[in-house]
Amino acid sequence: MFISMEVITATSNARVKAWKKLAKKKERQKQGQYLLDGWHLVKEALLANQKIATILVVADFKHASELAAFDFKGEMIQISDNVAKALSETPSPQGIFALVEIPVAADVELADISGAWLFLDGVQDPGNIGTMVRTADAAGFSGVVFGEGSADLYQPKVVRSMQGSQFHLQLHVGNLSEWIAAFQAQKFPVFGTELNEAARNFREVGQHQDFALIMGNEGNGMRADHLAQTSLNLYIPLAGNAESLNVAVAAGVLMFQLKA
Amino acid sequence: MFISMEVITATSNARVKAWKKLAKKKERQKQGQYLLDGWHLVKEALLANQKIATILVVADFKHASELAAFDFKGEMIQISDNVAKALSETPSPQGIFALVEIPVAADVELADISGAWLFLDGVQDPGNIGTMVRTADAAGFSGVVFGEGSADLYQPKVVRSMQGSQFHLQLHVGNLSEWIAAFQAQKFPVFGTELNEAARNFREVGQHQDFALIMGNEGNGMRADHLAQTSLNLYIPLAGNAESLNVAVAAGVLMFQLKA
Structure with missing residues (x-):
């Protein structure tokens, strides 16, 4: 050959x-x-x-x-x-x-969006991002939206850790406020996440077909305006003395818990 | 000063x-x-x-x-x-x-062991290992056992991704067969993991106080002799076309599911 x-x-x-x-x-x-x-x-x-x-x-x-x-x-x-x-x-x-x-992202008709979606709100580490896309694929999510300030989709380390999952689900770069509003217009829950025990325990919100889960920046979490816009913000109760989870691990725990 | x-x-x-x-x-x-x-x-x-x-x-x-x-x-x-x-x-x-x-590991009285423990069966990537220790801490585990063929506990990348969790839980280097046998002697479940739909769905085994969870090598999974020795082997059903999860993400999903 x-x-x-x-x-x-x-x-x-x-x-x-x-x-x-x-x-x-x-x-x-x-x-x-x-x-x-x-x-x-x-x-x-x-x-x-x-x-x-x-x-x-x-x-x-x-x-x-x-x-x-x-x-x-x-x-x-x-x-x-x-x-x-x-x-x-x-x-x-x-x-x-x-x-x-590089595929030209299909125009998304936000008014008709459905399924489970992961939104990245300023996630920075390429390995974390790729792992989150791979996990979203494995958890049966429909797509991932790269919000403002998230690392580039086709960066070599992102591509390496996606392990080919970019071919299995929809990936979009987008304005998260618009995406959140689109889900809410259809009465689909949008779950923010924060390291705050006043937020809702992630085990108490059931399982869903159509929803969005938002994961924030490694150091600073989600943007305040996005947190204010969501339906409900979730936290994972941490035992022990650990201060936080790796964002890709937290995303995995939440995706497998929330997806019906 | x-x-x-x-x-x-x-x-x-x-x-x-x-x-x-x-x-x-x-x-x-x-x-x-x-x-x-x-x-x-x-x-x-x-x-x-x-x-x-x-x-x-x-x-x-x-x-x-x-x-x-x-x-x-x-x-x-x-x-x-x-x-x-x-x-x-x-x-x-x-x-x-x-x-x-480097702390000298306290002698473990395996006959009296209790709590939730994570066993690493040949996990190689230092970032994965550190993240798993950090997640075990956050999930309220008592300790982590580094089995044969797992990367060294104090390697710089492991230390960086543990984020200080080595100070919050017990870490041991050990012979996994002996640890598995010790849990079984006390009738505590030992859950292996495999990428095999014939294994038990991880959502169907309840939550536990005293148990061990074993995670295997990134490429090859757990050792066959350890799989044969466990009480029960679990798998995480994967939707979509993803072939597998990152081992640290899978460990996170399982630890938060299994720990009472």
Whole structure:
């Protein structure tokens, strides 16, 4: 299968340099694509029929026959191990990458929104964000909204920790006030979260089909105006002397508790 | 307060070099101590009356008066910003460190063990481990047992993500088979976990005071001999197309569900 492929062996190659730049948001926006690193993610993208412009693969790629079975029609380029190392943020890259078109988010008809949704209110850590998207997928959520001040959806560390879940649910960048208002217009509960024992215990609000859960910034929590806008704000009672939970763990506990 | 303090300004100083080596397990064992980085952790150690040999602090430390109020009697050394940068694994260190004696784990009388315990069966990622200890603390667990093949308790990244929870609960390194047997001898349930729908749904086993929950390796799950030894193995039903949960998130969902 690799017979007629273009081969790139030099890390100084202009295209390699352009791909490396995709670690930066500005370049992702300019080039309109982002980089997937590793067979699990590339396979997920192939299975999900994502728009893959180019696949980069080393000569002795371990899962070459599995890859060939996908009969990928786009551009395929053989890269050297050095190029793989230059492109990867992991110490031992698997030797496969895909350049995936950043999907243009479908226009959302907020008036018709339904299902369980996670809203990110200024969540900063890319690992936390990716883990929360992955957990939302596993908990059967319909989508995640990246509110103002949350890290970028296609940042390499976010992509790595999403583990392909971006292909399974809806992801939007949006104005959280508008999203909260849209849920409330349909009488769907919007649960804020705060580290405040005056808020409602998360075990006391039942399970729901259509609702939104909002998780706030790691250090400062949710924005005050969003807290004021919600239907109800929840807290997780903490035993012991711990001051807080990791935001991705708290989101997991809440999502699995609240989702019917 | 800083008048008579020793001052170290050179990163080439022999003691600075020795402290830097504490990032390695072998050196931690040799020196019998580990390094805390940042005011939150140092303050937690002071509050918990840990054996702190030395506190290192920059001249313009932001919380100097709060620190002074602790009336710390051990060695205090003023360090330069360069030394702080050399010692820290974070890009913007807060300029305070403590050298804390690694506690000798108290002999555990396994026959008398009680409470809720988390067992780590080959969990590898330091961030996951630290987050799991922090979550166990918040969920009111009594302790965490680091089984064979789990990352070291005092590795810098574990310490950073524990957020001081090591001072609030019992931490042991141990042989998981012996711990499982000890719980079973007292008729306390031991819940294994596996990604297997033939296992028991985690929502169907009630809440407990005295029990153990075992979380396995990120890639391979629990050891087969441990799975065979447990009372019951649980799984978290996954909706959507997600293949798995992050192990620290799964542990959080389970701990908050199972703990009475």
